[in-house]
Amino acid sequence: MPSPPDAPDWELYAHGADVGVRGRGATLAAAFEAVAMAVTAAITDPAGVQPRTRVAIQCAAPDADGLLYEWVNALVYEMATRRMLFARYHVRTEGTRLDAEAWGEALDAGRHEPAVEVKGATYTDLCVTHEGGRWTAQCIIDV
Numbered sequence: 001m002p003s004p005p006d007a008p009d010w011e012l013y014a015h016g017a018d019v020g021v022r023g024r025g026a027t028l029a030a031a032f033e034a035v036a037m038a039v040t041a042a043i044t045d046p047a048g049v050q051p052r053t054r055v056a057i058q059c060a061a062p063d064a065d066g067l068l069y070e071w072v073n074a075l076v077y078e079m080a081t082r083r084m085l086f087a088r089y090h091v092r093t094e095g096t097r098l099d100a101e102a103w104g105e106a107l108d109a110g111r112h113e114p115a116v117e118v119k120g121a122t123y124t125d126l127c128v129t130h131e132g133g134r135w136t137a138q139c140i141i142d143v
Contacts, residue, residue, distance in 0.1 A: 009023070009024050009025075009034055010022065010023045010024070010034040010035065010037045010038035010041065011038060012038055012041060012042055018122070018124075018140050018141060018142055018143055019042045019116070019140070019141050019143050020125055020138060020139070020140050020141075021035050021038035021039055021042065021072070021138065021139060021140075021141055022034075022035070022038060022136065022137070022138035023035035023036070023037070023038055023136070023137050023138070024134055024135065024136050024137075025134065025135055026133065026134060026135070027093075027135060028064065028093050028128070028130075028135050028137075029091040029092055029093045029098075030091075030135065031128070031134075031135035031136060031137040032067075032068065032071055032089075032091045032093070032098065032100075032137055033089040033090070033091045034137075035068065035071070035072065035137050035138070035139075036071070036072075036075055036086065036089040036091070036100075036102070037089065039072060039075055039076070039118060039141060040085060040086055040087065042115070042116060042118060042141060042143065043079075043085060043112075043114050043115060043116060043117075043118060044085060044112040044113060044114050044115065046087050047087075048111065048112060049085045049086065049087035049104055049105060049112065050087065050104075050105045051086075051087045051088040051103030051104060051105070052103070052104070052105045053084070053103065053104060053105060053106075054101050054102070054103050055078055055082065055084070055086070055101070055102045055103075055104070056099075056100070056101055057071075057074050057075065057078060057098075057099075057100045057101070057102060058074075058097075058098065058099050058100070059071055059074045059097075059098050060096055060097045060098065061096050062096060063096060064096065064128040064137075065126050065127060065128050066096070067093070067096050067097075067098055067128075068121070068126065068128050068137045068138075068139060069121045069123065069126055069139065070098070071091075071098055071100070072120070072121035072139060072141065073120050073121050075102065076118050076119070076120050076121070076141075078102065079107075079118070082106075083106060083107050084104045084105060084106055084107060085104050085105065085107050085112060085114075086102040086103060086104035087103060087104050087105075088102070088103040088104075089101070089102050089103075116143040117143065118141050118142070118143055119141075119142040119143065120141065120142050121139050121140075121141055121142075122139060122140045122141065122142050123139075124139070124140040125138055125139055125140045126138070126139040126140075127139070
């Protein structure tokens with residue numbers, strides 16, 4: 001059964017030695033939330049991450065593509081410096097400014113069994129589009 005038209009969805013796609021992350025949603029914010037879930041899924045099964053601690057994240061860029069790049073890198077920074085994984089996201093966008101909350105927990109290597117370490121977003125395949133009432137956001141993450 002297909003997802004409702006306003007439901008965000010995400011996917012991973014292969015790209016050489018790295019991983020592509022793609023998110024779709026009825027709004028730009030929903031597509032960015034879906035990309036964030038894809039980043040988590042590249043590391044571990046998001047269902048195994050408990051949303052215990054809230055972290056606020058803000059970023060800005062001159063355009064939507066740049067905002068996606070900044071968003072993914074802000075997530076990676078927070079995961080790395082706090083040694084956390086995130087399982088739930090709430091994103092708000094206004095123009096080319098993003099304010100978000102991410103909920104997660106401390107990384108437990110034994111329980112989360114991380115598959116890769118995400119180093120950051122790249123400009124490869126970086127694209128944000130709006131077609132048919134749906135937003136799609138994607139990029140390659142360096143792992």
